[in-house]
Amino acid sequence: MPTSPRQLVAVLSSAAVIAAAGLAITATGATSASADSVQLLQNPGFETGNLTGWNCSSGDKVVTSPVAADSYALSGTTTSSDYAQCAQTVSVQPGATYTLTGKVQGSYVYLGDSGTGTSDTSTWTSSAGWTGLSTTFTTGASTTSVTVWVHGWYGQGTFGADALSLIGPSATGSPTPTTTPTPTPTPTPTAPADTGFQHPAYFMPLDNTPQSVSDIVSNSGEKELLLAFVLDSGSCTPAWDGDSAHTVASDTTVQADVTAVRAAGGDVSVSFGGYNGTELGATCGSSSALAAAYQKVINKYQLTRIDLDWEGDDLDANMAVRWGAIKTLEQNNPSLKVTLTIPMTTVGLPDTGKDEIRQAISTGARIDVVNIMDFDFGLTSGTETQAAETVAGDVNTQLQSLYGWDAATAWAHTSIQLMNGHTDQPSELFTQSTFNDLLAFAQSKHVAQFSYWDVNRDRACDPNTVHNWADGACSSVAQNPYDFTKIITKYTG
Structure with missing residues (x-):
């Protein structure tokens, strides 16, 4: 989103679709297991009749039916907040090759490993009947234990797992696996949309003459704020607006805003990026360094949501x-x-955006909501409402192709974001009437979120002061304070 006028960026590339369900991800460069390969899992088929040897979610239990082999199997019941994981940590040899296999059934069932010291691997499938999964990894030069796991996916019902096996060299002097849980990877599938944050309004807490949070909450009713922007102030240091005088670590001002929103019964998200400044991902140098920088912001404000702009x-x-x-x-x-x-763009996602999504899928990173900036593409014909609806419809078709979703699922993972008043494109104008029209459209499609840029602009401009075309602190249209925010807050999905 802009803090000053900007130009739309769009380039061309070809489309692609995601890999078919059930594709196994296998580490490359692994050597074959040594001759003393043994089964390393304790209670691999749950034949003790219980979860001995495993560290499992409360949604997991051992059952006698359905089973893939012998008398017992694992049954996991997922919820909207729990994917019912069962994990076991096993002692291994450094620099050795291991193969993890199992039989599973259900929607979006995952088998994988973490803590390998090299590249963690995973594989998944959706199957009504028992289906075999297999993945192979090589441990790092100093790795002495790994965690293997099986789980379903949020809100996808019950899954089964049986006949699990981890084959490879035993750890010298440590043949007995432990059960200490360690963090496990989150795969790429379709998670339920975030329905607890339906109408977040962007707000710049330190730029563009911000209103007080108490004024926003009291006079607009908005209690869901998307705070913008955290950037790099140098040396991979997160700071508000990239200002070295206002690093996240030293911040008290935004923290007070976050506290005030939560005290009013709301919540916040933080946006990384924007059109101006230096985004952390451009300078942190490595995934681990970037993750650590983002994590500092998550920890500071106890976030459960972030936005990547x-x-x-x-x-x-x-x-x-x-x-x-x-x-x-x-x-x-x-x-x-x-x-x-x-x-x-006028035809939906730019090809750069499509490629971002494809690369997220390939990496195994989950995108819960795709937020489309449904403005700044330029109005060439028809009304602003018609243009915004057409672009959103184009994105829906594109997301179906990228993810293999049906239309309803694609809408449920889409956020429609508008810009009030003048946008950066002189051909565009979003009035209160336009917002109301698009509110009805968003309601009819049951989108994940209905949002806009931004609260700082939700007031009339002072006629005695010279303003930019798309001013950062006012809308350039006739309005009362918070007219646009009040419309956004009506969205209920």
């Missing part, structure tokens, strides 16, 4: 580092919801 020269740039960092964050913060914000 990679614009300008950050569009589709440094994706291996960026999505690697997001995958790490999702592993370390299981309840974290991630929104990817993408500028629009």
Whole structure:
């Protein structure tokens, strides 16, 4: 989103679709297991009749039917907040090759490993009947234990797992596996949309003459704020607006705003990026460094949601580092919801945006909501409402292709973001009437979120002062304070 006028960025590339369900991800470069390969899992088929040897979710239990082999199997029941994982930590040899296999049934069932010291691997499938899964990894030079796991996916019902096996060299002097849980990776599938944050309004707490949070809450009713922007102030240091005088670590001002919103019964998310400044993903150098920088912000404000607003020269740039960092964050913060914000063209997603999504899928990083900036593409014909609806419809078709979703699922993972008053494109104008029309459209499609840029602009401009075309602190249209925010807050999904 802009803090000053900007130009739409769009480039062309070809489309692609995601890999078919059930594709196994196998580490490359592994040597074959040594001759003394043995079964390393304790209670691998749950034949004790219980979960001995495993560290499992409360949604997991051992059952006698259905089973894939022998008398017992694991049955996991997922919920909207729990994917019913069962994990076991096993002693291994450094620099050795191991193969993990099992039989599973159900929707979105995952088998994988973490803590290998090299590249963690995973595989998944959706199957009504028992289906075999297999993945292979090689441990790092100093790795002495790994965690293997099986789980379903949020809100996908009950899954089964049986006949699990980890084959490879035993750890010298440590043949007995332990059960200490360690963080496990979060895979790429379709998670339920974030329905607890339906109408977040962007707000710049330190720029563009911000209103007080108490005034926003009291006079607009908005209690869901998307705080913008955290950037790099140098040396991979997160700071508000990239200002070295206002690093996240030293902040008290935004922290007070966050506290006030939560005291009123609301919540916040933080947006990384924007059109101006230096985004952390451009300078942190590695996925681990970037994840650590983002984590500082998550920890500071106790966030359960973040927004990735990679614009300008950050569009589709440094994706291996960026999505690697997001995958790490999702592993370390299981309840974290991630929104990817993408500028629009007149035909929906730019090809850079499509490629970002494809690379997230390839990396194994989850995008919970795709936030479309449904403005700044330029109005060439018809009304602003018609143009915004057409672009949103184009994105829906594109998300179906990228993810293999049906239309309803694609809408449920889409956020429609508007801009009040004048946008950066002189051909565009969003009035209160336009917002109301698009509110009805969003309601009819049951989108994940209905949002806008931004609260700072939700007031009339002072006629005695010279203003920019798309001023950062006012809308340039006739209005009462918070007219646009009040419309946004009506959205209920």
